[in-house]
Amino acid sequence: MFVRALFMLLLALNIGGACWLAFANRPPADVAPATDPGVPRLELLAERDGDDHAELASAPESPADLANDQCRRFGPFPTQADARAAMTALTPLTKRIRVREEHATQTRGYWVYLPAMPTREQALATARALAAKSVHDYYVVTAGDQQNTISLGLFRDQGNAERRRAEIAALGFSPKVNTRTEDLPVYWLDFALAGAEPPDLASRVAGAHEAHLEATRCQAY
Incomplete structure (x- = not known):
């Protein structure tokens, strides 16, 4: 009985010693300083207060x-x-x-033309009438929004466009001048x-x- 009690006492002492070694407070390890003595600590912008952020922004006049x-x-x-x-x-x-x-x-030029005819046949007949009066620099538009229109020339200078219009009008036609623009x-x-x-x-x-x-x-x- 005495031997058994002695064994239990030694076992309890061993367990207590092991727990003390495992959970005892250890002295803190030496930590190197973040900066050299006398040098301010480096501070990230994210660590600064909101007021400091405001100071960094450029104030409007x-x-x-x-x-x-x-x-x-x-x-x-x-x-x-x-x-x-x-x-x-x-x-x-x-x-x-x-x-x-x-x-x-911005003005990109001036277009002299005869307005679109109702049909292709009428446009071709007008073109033949122009040719009969020695006007050969024209073009019959065959497709698109200006179909059956007769183009009489594109001019960069407005004065030249007006002279062309007057020349064709003197032959008995009714040409128009359209200002071409671009944004x-x-x-x-x-x-x-x-x-x-x-x-x-x-x-x-x-x-x-x-x-x-x-x-x-x-x-x-």
């Missing part, structure tokens, strides 16, 4: 600042590359500058001057012969 600015627009330029080249030349003179795209209707993108520079406007500002942009400078209302951008 106040209405009072805009009221004191001198703003201009310069253009139009036919391509974005032309506008970018002008922007490079003018940027040193500005507080802020941007390229802005607009769409403009195309054009590009402008909007900017606020950094100081007084130089008298030669526009001439500083090479090749901008058709561009012009205008005063405009200041905007934040």
